[in-house]
Structure formats: C-alpha cells, structure tokens
Amino acid sequence: MRRLLSALAIALALAAPLGVAAARAQGAAIEVNGWERSTAATGTIYYRCGGATCTPGSTVSYRPQERVQFAPLAAFRAQHEVVNRRMIDASQGRIVRIETVDASESDAAGARSQTIVKMIEFTDGRREAMATGIVSDGTRHFSIVSTAPGHAAAQTNLQTFLPMVMLSGHLTGKPSTQ
Numbered sequence: 001m002r003r004l005l006s007a008l009a010i011a012l013a014l015a016a017p018l019g020v021a022a023a024r025a026q027g028a029a030i031e032v033n034g035w036e037r038s039t040a041a042t043g044t045i046y047y048r049c050g051g052a053t054c055t056p057g058s059t060v061s062y063r064p065q066e067r068v069q070f071a072p073l074a075a076f077r078a079q080h081e082v083v084n085r086r087m088i089d090a091s092q093g094r095i096v097r098i099e100t101v102d103a104s105e106s107d108a109a110g111a112r113s114q115t116i117v118k119m120i121e122f123t124d125g126r127r128e129a130m131a132t133g134i135v136s137d138g139t140r141h142f143s144i145v146s147t148a149p150g151h152a153a154a155q156t157n158l159q160t161f162l163p164m165v166m167l168s169g170h171l172t173g174k175p176s177t178q
Helices: 002-018 073-090 151-172
Strands: 020-026 029-032 035-039 045-049 059-065 095-108 111-122 127-136 141-148
Touching (some): 073 095, 127 151
Antiparallel strands (some): 020 029, 045 059, 059 141
C-alpha cells in the first residue's frame, strides 16, 4: 500500500503540469490532457501530443513486459549501440546515424529504471530524439519509449510518464505476458 501511495503521489505531482484528467484508468492507461491515447493490437499504449501542454511531435509509448533485466550502465549503453546499428540497417537507408546522448539509471518510489537518450539523424536532414527505458518495481515490468523533436523534450516526457506507467500497473493488475 505504501508503494501505491508513493507512486500515486509522484504521478500526481509530476503530472499536474500536464493537466491529468481525473485520474481514471481506461483499459490499461491513464488519460492525460493534451495527449491522445491509443492502444495497439500488441498491447502497447501510445500517447501522442495533441495539445498546447506538450511539445508538438512528441510521442510516448509503453508496454508491460514479462520481466526486464538490468545490466550495469556501461553494458546497457553497449546493448543500445547494437540496437542503434540494427535500427540503421533496418531503416532501408532512411537513417544516417544514431548518436547516444545520455544513459542513466535511477530508483524512485520503489521502482528502478534505466534510460538512454539518442538523437536520430535521417537522410532528409530531419533529427528526432528518442529516450527509451525499462522500469520495474520487482513485480511489474515495463518498457517505455519517448520521441520528440529535441532530446530535452524526449527525456522530460519519459521521466514524466514513468510514474504514470507504474501507477497504471496498480490499476490494472498484473501486466500481460504478450
């Protein structure tokens, strides 16, 4: 119960500037003012910036995981360098390069997270930031991805949604194993 109250307090404190609608769960997600929510057939929950309260072009998505494995931060970063190369190879020439900007880990409200922030450069000159991470309180596990025009917005969106993701797990019970 203490974890639930801590997660709720953090979620509400962080979400207040975003204007969380009455903290009501719909399916496996919380509605957030200014963000349009959808759910993919895979169970991934998507939020797309649709208002003045967020950075236009931003998206945040998360998905329950059966489990996550935390590696030392250097190994986590090295794993993502491999992921970056695969993303470039799979882009069919649309991505020129991916630069890792930051890697971090934290413990808050009984949950542990590791995140990495990248800048993706496309062949058309466009640049997009991607912050991605894993989070777990030991019983519930999620992956989360945030994209935005700049790395500060991508990282802020990810950090803002992390407590809400953990709170949504309390509202819906155990994550799916899809």
